[in-house]
Amino acid sequence: MPVATIKFYLREGLLHPGVPTARNQADYGEKHVARLRLTRILTGVGQLSLASVREVFAAIDDPLLSCHGLCCLVNAAMFSERPMSAEEGASESARAQVDDFIDKLGWRVGPDAPGRVALAQALDGLQGLGWGADVGVFGPYAAAVERLACFERDSMPTGPAETVVAQTILFEVALVTLRRMAQEHSWVS
Amino acid sequence: MPVATIKFYLREGLLHPGVPTARNQADYGEKHVARLRLTRILTGVGQLSLASVREVFAAIDDPLLSCHGLCCLVNAAMFSERPMSAEEGASESARAQVDDFIDKLGWRVGPDAPGRVALAQALDGLQGLGWGADVGVFGPYAAAVERLACFERDSMPTGPAETVVAQTILFEVALVTLRRMAQEHSWVS
Numbered sequence: 001m002p003v004a005t006i007k008f009y010l011r012e013g014l015l016h017p018g019v020p021t022a023r024n025q026a027d028y029g030e031k032h033v034a035r036l037r038l039t040r041i042l043t044g045v046g047q048l049s050l051a052s053v054r055e056v057f058a059a060i061d062d063p064l065l066s067c068h069g070l071c072c073l074v075n076a077a078m079f080s081e082r083p084m085s086a087e088e089g090a091s092e093s094a095r096a097q098v099d100d101f102i103d104k105l106g107w108r109v110g111p112d113a114p115g116r117v118a119l120a121q122a123l124d125g126l127q128g129l130g131w132g133a134d135v136g137v138f139g140p141y142a143a144a145v146e147r148l149a150c151f152e153r154d155s156m157p158t159g160p161a162e163t164v165v166a167q168t169i170l171f172e173v174a175l176v177t178l179r180r181m182a183q184e185h186s187w188v189s
Numbered sequence: 190m191p192v193a194t195i196k197f198y199l200r201e202g203l204l205h206p207g208v209p210t211a212r213n214q215a216d217y218g219e220k221h222v223a224r225l226r227l228t229r230i231l232t233g234v235g236q237l238s239l240a241s242v243r244e245v246f247a248a249i250d251d252p253l254l255s256c257h258g259l260c261c262l263v264n265a266a267m268f269s270e271r272p273m274s275a276e277e278g279a280s281e282s283a284r285a286q287v288d289d290f291i292d293k294l295g296w297r298v299g300p301d302a303p304g305r306v307a308l309a310q311a312l313d314g315l316q317g318l319g320w321g322a323d324v325g326v327f328g329p330y331a332a333a334v335e336r337l338a339c340f341e342r343d344s345m346p347t348g349p350a351e352t353v354v355a356q357t358i359l360f361e362v363a364l365v366t367l368r369r370m371a372q373e374h375s376w377v378s
Contacts, residue, residue, distance in 0.1 A: 041314050045307075068376035075369040107374040115370040118234075122363040125230050129355055131346045138363055140340050144333040145368040149375040151329050157320045166318055168372060174311040174327055176365060179334040180264040181304040183357060185296040186338040187257035 001036065012050055014039055014057060034162045046169040052077040060161045067164060072110065074165055078172075079114040090120030097135040098123060105142055148175070190225065201239055203228050203246065223351045235358045241266040249350045256353060261299065263354055267361075268303040279309030286324040287312060294331055337364070 009015040015035055018026030035057070042048045042056060059065050059073045090098075098120045102109055109115065119138070126133035148171075156167055198204040204224055207215030224246070231237045231245060248254050248262045279287075287309045291298055298304065308327070315322035337360075345356055 037317050045310055045314065066376070068373065071372050071376050075373060078369065102370065107370055108377040109370045109373050113370060113373065115366045115373075118366040119363060119370075121234055122359045122366065125226075125234065125355060125359045128226050129348070129352050131348070131352075138367065140337060141360070141364050142367050142371070144337060145364065145371040146374075148329060148333060148368070149371040152372075153375050159318070159320070163318050163320075166314060170311045170314045171330070172365065172368060174308060175330050175334065175368060176361065177304045177307040177311065178327065178331050179337070179361060179364060180267065181291065181296055181298045181302060181308075182331070182334040182338040183260050183341075184257065184264060184298050184302065184304075185335075186342050187255070187260050188297040 001040070006036065009036070009039055012054075014050065014053055034160065038162045038166050041166045041169055045173045046078065048077055048081055052081060056165060060165065067158075067161075070161060070165065071168065072113070074168060076114055078169070079118065090117050091124050094120035094123040094127070094135075101135045101138065101142075105146070107146075190229070195225070198225070198228055201243075203239065203242055223349065227351045227355050230355045230358055234362045235267065237266055237270055241270060245354060249354065256347075256350075259350060259354065260357065261302070263357060265303055267358070268307065279306050280313050283309035283312040283316070283324075290324045290327065290331075294335070296335075 006015065010017060015032060018028040018032060020026050039053060042053045043050070048056070056074060056077060059070050065073075095116065098116055099111075101119075102116065123133070123135055123138075126137065152167065152171060158164060195204065199206060204221060207217040207221060209215050228242060231242045232239070237245070245263055245266060248259050254262075284305070287305055288300075290308075291305065312322070312324055312327075315326065341356065341360060347353060
């Protein structure tokens with residue numbers, strides 16, 4: 001990683017200063033390396049703005065925030081960068097169907113989770129296609145991601161909060177990427 | 190939809206002109222409505238630029254392009270808007286592991302599919318976390334999206350190309366959204 005990038009992160013407050021060892025030298029430890037690695041993941045594949053990265057780091061440094069709270073915050077940051085819920089919002093009817101769907105799944109997801117609006121928007125879009133799509137069409141998708149969430153929780157090392165956040169984002173990228181390749185494949189066979 | 194938006198799409202060449210019925214009136218048919226609907230989905234939840242939308246429409250209007258070709262083009266457009274593969278590229282080693290992984294899945298995906306680089310970047314990120322992640326960790330994700338691709342192909346009405354493209358994007362949004370909610374849920378239970 002270029003020194004200029006590290007200096008930029010320091011100036012932007014994304015990296016704690018190292019321990020000064022000489023007039024223009026400082027020592028950086030394992031924690032700094034972990035933070036640098038996560039910064040690259042968040043701004044790179046995660047495409048978060050520096051403002052969002054700063055929020056995520058504040059959450060990581062907050063000893064009172066649970067893994068659940070951190071996960072909600074990272075999700076909110078990801079949604080805010082790709083404003084699916086931009087201008088339009090979703091119809092009342094789609095919102096109600098999605099809330100009911102999440103209830104039936106038994107998922108404990110906050111009433112104001114941005115995912116609810118985004119899913120309702122997707123439902124509005126599908127219903128506009130005119131083949132009578134029903135919220136139940138999301139059933140196989142919900143089952144798949146629920147299994148994957150269990151897989152991640154049970155088989156990945158949890159490690160420090162930096163690792164958990166990095167994994168969450170990297171596996172999301174992997175999932176989307178694999179989905180696109182699977183679609184390409186499915187049209188050949 | 191506001192008239193100004195429709196006029197904007199006309200000016201930008203995203204919508205074919207209607208059939209003139211009076212000096213400042215024109216008739217728009219079912220095809221126009223489908224195109225408008227798709228434009229909103231592509232620029233809204235799909236977050237494609239107008240340039241990409243224009244490319245997608247040119248592909249839809251190309252009678253020689255197969256569903257597979259259209260799917261590749263839409264995927265490439267989605268990747269280009271969210272440049273996972275931006276500056277950095279992926280390591281040779283991750284590239285080779287991903288190519289081998291896709292081979293073993295038996296997926297027919299072009300050698301230059303942008304998904305290969307994006308997946309290799311995710312693998313590089315995971316390997317940087319230091320717990321010895323191997324490309325096989327993507328196995329459950331690949332299996333899940335392959336099942337979902339079959340589900341979409343077999344149980345959704347195919348309809349015109351506009352519908353296929355809209356569905357592909359809407360289900361991707363639904364998948365990501367549901368994944369984030371499932372993660373939130375998994376940290377509570």
